[in-house]
Amino acid sequence: MSEKDQADLAAMERTDEPDLDRGIVEAWAAKMISNPDRAYRATFYVATIFFLVTTLFPFYWLLMVALTPRNRLSSVGVLTPGGFNPGAFVEIFTRLPFHRYIFNSFLIAVVATVIVLLVASLAGYVFGRLRFRAKNVLLLSVLVTSFFPPAAFFVPLNRLFNRNIDILRPLMQDGSLYNTPYAIFIPLSALYLPLSIFILMTFYSQIPDGLEDAARVEGTTRLGALFRIIVPLSAPGVATAGVLTFITVYNEYFFSSLMTDGRPQSWAPMLEGILRFQGEFEVLFNLMAAASIVAVLPVAILVIVAQEKIVSGLTAGAVKE
Amino acid sequence: MASVTLQEITKQYEDVTAVDDMNLEIRDGEFITFVGPSGCGKSTTMETIAGLTLPTEGTISIGERDVTDLPPKDRGISMVFQNIALFPHMDVYENISFGLRLRKYDQEEIDRRVEEAADVVQLEGMMDRMPKEMSGGQRQRVAIARAIVREPEVFLMDEPLANLDAELRVHMRTQLQRLHRELDTTIIYVTHDQAQAMTMSDRIAVINGGVLQQVAPPLECYNEPANLFVAGFIGSPAMNFIEGEVIDDGFQSQYTQIDFDPETHGVTPGQDITVGIRPEDVFLEEDARKAASPTKAFDAVVDVIEPMGKEVNAYLLFNRDVEASAEGRGEGQLLINLAPDTDIAEGDDIRVVMDRENIHLFDRASGDAITHSLE
Numbered sequence: 001m002s003e004k005d006q007a008d009l010a011a012m013e014r015t016d017e018p019d020l021d022r023g024i025v026e027a028w029a030a031k032m033i034s035n036p037d038r039a040y041r042a043t044f045y046v047a048t049i050f051f052l053v054t055t056l057f058p059f060y061w062l063l064m065v066a067l068t069p070r071n072r073l074s075s076v077g078v079l080t081p082g083g084f085n086p087g088a089f090v091e092i093f094t095r096l097p098f099h100r101y102i103f104n105s106f107l108i109a110v111v112a113t114v115i116v117l118l119v120a121s122l123a124g125y126v127f128g129r130l131r132f133r134a135k136n137v138l139l140l141s142v143l144v145t146s147f148f149p150p151a152a153f154f155v156p157l158n159r160l161f162n163r164n165i166d167i168l169r170p171l172m173q174d175g176s177l178y179n180t181p182y183a184i185f186i187p188l189s190a191l192y193l194p195l196s197i198f199i200l201m202t203f204y205s206q207i208p209d210g211l212e213d214a215a216r217v218e219g220t221t222r223l224g225a226l227f228r229i230i231v232p233l234s235a236p237g238v239a240t241a242g243v244l245t246f247i248t249v250y251n252e253y254f255f256s257s258l259m260t261d262g263r264p265q266s267w268a269p270m271l272e273g274i275l276r277f278q279g280e281f282e283v284l285f286n287l288m289a290a291a292s293i294v295a296v297l298p299v300a301i302l303v304i305v306a307q308e309k310i311v312s313g314l315t316a317g318a319v320k321e
Numbered sequence: 322m323a324s325v326t327l328q329e330i331t332k333q334y335e336d337v338t339a340v341d342d343m344n345l346e347i348r349d350g351e352f353i354t355f356v357g358p359s360g361c362g363k364s365t366t367m368e369t370i371a372g373l374t375l376p377t378e379g380t381i382s383i384g385e386r387d388v389t390d391l392p393p394k395d396r397g398i399s400m401v402f403q404n405i406a407l408f409p410h411m412d413v414y415e416n417i418s419f420g421l422r423l424r425k426y427d428q429e430e431i432d433r434r435v436e437e438a439a440d441v442v443q444l445e446g447m448m449d450r451m452p453k454e455m456s457g458g459q460r461q462r463v464a465i466a467r468a469i470v471r472e473p474e475v476f477l478m479d480e481p482l483a484n485l486d487a488e489l490r491v492h493m494r495t496q497l498q499r500l501h502r503e504l505d506t507t508i509i510y511v512t513h514d515q516a517q518a519m520t521m522s523d524r525i526a527v528i529n530g531g532v533l534q535q536v537a538p539p540l541e542c543y544n545e546p547a548n549l550f551v552a553g554f555i556g557s558p559a560m561n562f563i564e565g566e567v568i569d570d571g572f573q574s575q576y577t578q579i580d581f582d583p584e585t586h587g588v589t590p591g592q593d594i595t596v597g598i599r600p601e602d603v604f605l606e607e608d609a610r611k612a613a614s615p616t617k618a619f620d621a622v623v624d625v626i627e628p629m630g631k632e633v634n635a636y637l638l639f640n641r642d643v644e645a646s647a648e649g650r651g652e653g654q655l656l657i658n659l660a661p662d663t664d665i666a667e668g669d670d671i672r673v674v675m676d677r678e679n680i681h682l683f684d685r686a687s688g689d690a691i692t693h694s695l696e
């Protein structure tokens with residue numbers, strides 16, 4: 001080994017390298033390279049803060065707008081409200097029956113979710129666990145439904161729901177579904193069904209056959225085995241499908257606004273209520289903001305309650321038990 | 322308590338026939354064991370009886386009822402699954418009581434029965450455990466408890482003792498036999514363990530490739546195997562087979578000759594047959610008196626010796642030119658059982674005799690047994 005080689009080796013082993021002159025950035029970079037854990041942690045915090053700011057800032061600003069008195073709306077700051085007027089949160093209920101709009105949306109979303117989960121469970125069982133001819137064709141045709149833009153279905157459905165149907169007369173006053181919750185959750189359930197079928201099918205197919213067999217020998221029917229064994233074991237999937245359906249239906253505007261005349265007693269949804277604060281001569285931005293915040297609460301609560309299941313549902317399949 | 326009758330049961334999967342035209346009558350209160358190599362259709366037969374798979378053809382009756390089209394819950398059966406199949410989201414108590422709760426027994430009755438069943442399988446104090454907090458053996462015992470707690474007419478048990486240690490297995494074996502006696506139920510059992518099959522069963526059903534080979538009491542399967550497959554499958558170590566041909570005054574193979582009168586045993590000179598002799602029916606020439614009716618002696622060379630404790634297995638070659646095959650059971654080779662104190666060493670030249678009373682003859686073309694004794 002030559003003397004030069006030895007000198008190089010010695011240089012590589014020295015860590016402080018005192019004779020190199022460095023700027024702040026270089027020094028920082030060197031520190032990160034010698035200590036990668038710190039770099040990862042720093043990146044993690046930067047990324048987390050970025051996502052938190054981009055997702056939460058709109059809420060924050062909504063709150064700022066809601067708290068600003070109406071006559072000072074033009075002076076809302078980026079970070080501070082233009083005043084302090086919590087009364088807006090009361091006013092939304094006095095000026096309009098906004099609670100009724102929320103109730104409408106909530107009820108429609110709950111009913112749609114229940115229908116979707118029930119039907120999708122049965123379909124998911126069939127697609128995920130049974131073998132039969134033409135299964136893939138059938139599955140594909142179910143999925144194709146969800147590829148259409150909802151607007152494609154609107155015109156025929158609207159015509160249908162506006163017609164007086166005699167057999168419905170005992171149920172509905174005038175025999176037409178227009179201005180009833182049925183006109184909203186029937187098409188919405190159908191539209192969001194394929195997604196849930198797909199989610200549940202994936203989960204149900206992973207439950208070992210032996211468990212279903214054991215349940216059936218112990219005394220359940222196939223249906224009993226589905227609801228006593230397969231569904232509980234697929235809880236994350238069911239929660240995910242349920243919450244996704246609930247949120248989409250709750251937030252849905254297109255069908256919900258067109259299938260009713262917009263009055264709360266005609267089952268107009270929450271979004272319709274928010275838009276009602278937009279009067280003929282002025283737009284009550286503070287009330288719209290307050291209403292939006294109130295409207296988001298049911299979903300927020302639901303997600304917080306179900307979050308553990310949803311997280312494991314969305315990441316399931318990564319690790320199979 | 323019920324008999325089980327399979328009539329012409331066939332189960333066809335896309336590429337395999339798992340069960341092939343099976344006719345079997347299982348008597349009321351009988352303990353019958355299905356044995357056979359892996360993949361021969363034991364579990365499929367069980368599932369067909371349970372109603373978990375529908376047979377492609379044939380009918381099944383339990384008791385007097387034709388149950389071919391009944392769902393599992395209406396067949397009056399319970400089953401221990403090969404893969405155990407405990408419900409992962411229920412604790413031990415809920416698992417065991419699942420069937421009782423479905424049938425709406427009152428709480429007191431459920432508690433009493435669960436306690437009894439847990440007692441039989443020694444699971445006291447584990448009622449609150451979840452399946453994933455238990456060992457494989459404990460889970461298997463929960464599965465057995467879940468099956469016995471309902472006191473059904475027919476038990477189906479697919480290798481219920483596979484995951485237990487030797488001591489617990491012997492204990493459970495006795496427990497199951499006691500249970501069988503007390504409840505007087507019909508038990509259909511699957512095992513790979515010959516000791517279990519021999520000791521527990523009233524009858525053994527030997528299956529190969531989906532086809533029923535022989536149904537008989539254990540000792541009959543052992544002493545009078547119906548064909549080459551049963552002869553080779555039942556008994557451990559397995560029977561020796563020597564392939565050869567019938568000649569005018571007996572049997573001739575490459576290395577051996579055995580004298581007998583072809584006519585009395587229903588074979589004709591020129592016929593291809595296989596001689597079967599169990600390792601314990603071959604003796605050293607000096608011990609020939611231990612054989613009821615010794616043949617004349619053969620020369621042999623000791624190839625490998627395996628001392629097993631209570632006996633010695635010796636792999637012999639008929640002469641020094643025989644190629645020893647890896648498993649020691651090829652043409653020209655013979656496995657014999659000797660007393661543990663026998664004084665032989667590998668490489669010794671010895672002379673052995675066979676016991677004519679226990680020489681089996683099989684027709685090589687069909688595999689069927691011709692006779693089980695040359696006397």
Ligand SMILES: Nc1ncnc2c1ncn2[C@@H]1O[C@H](COP(=O)(O)OP(=O)(O)OP(=O)(O)O)[C@@H](O)[C@H]1O
Pocket residue numbers: 334335337338339357358359360361362363364365366403
């Ligand atoms: N669902 C199925 N689809 C297709 N083939 C199957 C199915 N179940 C079993 N088989 C086939 O049927 C045959 C019999 O299987 P079975 O499970 O009854 O064997 P077994 O005797 O229980 O084996 P082991 O002793 O290994 O448990 C095998 O060849 C197997 O591959």
Ligand SMILES: [Mg+2]
Pocket residue numbers: 363364365403479
């Ligand atoms: Mg099996």
